[in-house]
Amino acid sequence: MIELLKRVPLFADMTDDQLNIVFSITSRHEFAAQTVLFKQGDPGNTFYIIIRGSVKVFTSNKEGQQKILDVFQAGDCFGELALIDGKPRSATAESLEETVLLTVTNESFHLLLRAHYDIAKKVMVQLCSRLRATNVDVYDLTFLDPSARIVKNIVRNAQLHGRRVGDKIVICSEFDRNSMSGLAGVDLLVLDEVLRELEHQRILTLGRKEYTLDVTKLYQSSYVG
Structure with a gap:
């Protein structure tokens, strides 16, 4: 212990x-x-x-x-x-x-x-x-827009609970939409819109029992200023 x-x-x-x-x-x-x-x-x-x-x-x-x-x-x-x-x-x-x-x-x-x-x-x-x-x-x-808050919380969760595999971080649990929307202070419709865009850009890959964050693609995107 x-x-x-x-x-x-x-x-x-x-x-x-x-x-x-x-x-x-x-x-x-x-x-x-x-x-x-x-x-x-x-x-x-x-x-x-x-x-x-x-x-x-x-x-x-x-x-x-x-x-x-x-x-x-x-x-x-x-x-x-x-x-x-x-x-x-x-x-x-x-x-x-x-x-x-x-x-x-x-x-x-x-x-x-x-x-x-x-x-x-x-x-x-x-x-x-x-x-x-x-x-x-x-x-x-107060100051970050909803998409920035969502991405920041995804990154935070990846850092705390993820496993680094090359340029990606794998989080071995199902993506919890309700928890993530609550943490980011957004409703589910806004969260789903951002998730679709993250998946479209292949920054985020959602699986049944895990999800993956591509760090390289994230830092090449407009989500990181």
Whole structure:
């Protein structure tokens, strides 16, 4: 599990000894598909690390319409703010498939931080990095056009979960249109129009169980300024 913890941004700069200390306060849980882990407004008291499976995080209005904020996969983490302030959840999290998670409660995490200032300092640095990344997302939604937001999120997903094969990146999962439209802040009609153009230019190839991004063709296209 130490190798898994090394992939968690919050713990990225920690030594093996520090990671062993963190691992000592984790618990392992298994969830069936479509299990709600927490709802928007619930008390925030747990941090999650995905061992296997995937989880979507979203908000919804009174009519039940969802706005997907992110989709997390193996090696990703979410809910870290609960470790710090314990305030109510700002979104809902639901497993998309059978999912195995490591969890850390804020109570045990606070005890760890009090005992290990070196770990506390590294956590603060990583939280600052996440805040800067959020500022970039706000900028994107404000200033980038829909097609640019879609392409940027496809590239981001490829970098996080893809496998490089020559000039291409292969992502070994079915392309999730609903999640991608939510992440880019566009409706499905706009997403499908952009996808058709990406496929026409052979920048993106969609398969049944995987999709491929041609990096060379992307950087030769008008999508990259």
